[in-house]
Amino acid sequence: MPSNSQIRKYKRSECITFRKTKEAFGGLSNMAAGYPLNVNGIYIRTSEALYQACRFPHLPEVQKLIIAQNSPMTAKMKSKPYRDQSRSDWDNVRVKIMDWCLRVKLVQNWDSxxxxxxxxxxxxxxxxxxxxxxxxxxxxxxxxxxGVNALGRLLMQLREDIKYNPEKLEKINPLNIKNFYLCNQLIQSIFKDDQSQRNNELIMPSIFDYKYEEIRGSNLNVDKTIIDRETVSLPSENKQNLINNIFDDYVIPQLNSILIKPTILKDILKHFPTITQGQMKEWLSLAQDKGFVNVNKQKNKTLYVLRSTEKQINNEQLESEIKQLFLLK
Structure with missing residues (x-):
């Protein structure tokens, strides 16, 4: 039980809150997809999976089991049977580990x-x-x-570092705690925008089922043509499932963090460096059909915005956003 001195009270109307990952600020959750990590060359789908794996530096097979899961909730559930074998100092280091995981999430997904x-x-x-x-x-x-709101407070500190101490985020050092290991390897420093740690192409193993081992770990770009090339051995219905899963597990979570404000296609593409303009238009059209995104046209410009966000912005505010975006007089 948290002590009274740790408890904070918040007025919901004055806060940014998050619970579901597909809400406007759902990307703040450790459960949010679309923020892949790479630690010591090991691909990890979410910060939740990384955090849970850090419980068990002495049990590398349990770490591998956790990391292998497609879903962050499944990764968390897979850790539960082993909780009584968590590192002996877990309660003392868990906040430090969470802070480290969030910083890794930030520097490896800086723009979004x-x-x-x-x-x-x-x-x-x-x-x-x-x-x-x-x-x-x-x-x-x-x-x-x-509540204590430890996660929220760590995120607020991270926000302050982005604003006022960005140099602290150029390099994320391993924690100075004993046995800070991942899969039998001592965890190394992580550098912002280090392409040796993250491939130029976005690898999406979260969309794989284990029975397709032959394509696991390949440099699978989200571009549909490369999906077809890399998964040529899969039945056609599984190729379509692969594409659909990329949309649900990667594209939508990314758009949830990007389209908080009306945004033009050119700026959206900056967050998807391997996606062609044509493919992105297809993704946005699909997002519109599914009710996630609204499209607004203004002076020959097309703006995309989350439908849930747009409901919260009245016409006057939306016009102000548009004018600011395009410097309209």
């Missing part, structure tokens, strides 16, 4: 994650949890949240 954090302005960031008052805060009533 820093933009999302900065979009919170100066408001308190709170994980709106239904049961965890340590990492998040619980609803006391319709307006009030109460």
């Amino acid at each position: 994650f820093s933009s999302l954090l900065l979009a919170t302005g100066d408001k308190p960031i709170v994980e709106d949890s239904h049961k965890d008052d340590f990492w998040g805060a619980l609803s006391v009533d319709y307006e009030t949240l109460s």
Whole structure:
């Protein structure tokens, strides 16, 4: 139980809250897809999987089991049977480890994650949890949240570092704790935008099923033509499933963090360096058909915005955003 001195109270109307990963600020969650990590050359789909793996430096096979899961929730569930074998100092180091995981998530997904954090302005960031008052805060009533909100406070500190101490984020050192290992390897420093740690092409192993071992780990670009080339041995229905899974597991979570404000196609493409303009238009059209994205045309410019965000912006605010974006007089 958290002590009273640790508890914070928040007014929901004055905060940025997150619970579901597909909400406007859902990318702040450790469960959010679309923020892949690479530690010591090992691909990890989410910060949740990395955090859970860090419980077990002395059990590399358990770490591999956790990392191999397609879903962050499944990764968390796979760790549960081994919780009583967590590193002996877990309760003392877990906040440090969470902070380290968030910093790795930031430096390896700089454009999308820093933009999302900065979009919170100066408001308190709170994980709106239904049961965890340590990492998040619980609803006391319709307006009030109460809890330690450790995750939210770490995210707020990270936001401050982006604004005022960006040099601290050029290099993320391994934690100075004993046995900081991943899969039998001592964890090394991670550098912002280090392409030796992250391939130029976006590798999406989260879309693979284990029975397709022959393509696991290949340099699978999200471009449909490369999907066809790399998965030529798969039945056609599985190729389509592969493409659909990329859209649901990667494209939509990325758009959730990018399209908080009306955005033009050129700026969206900056977050998808290996995607062609034609492919991105297809993804955006599909997102519009599924009700995730709205399209607005303004003076021969096409703007894309999350439908959930647009509902919160009245016409006057939207016009202001558009004018600011295109410097219209």
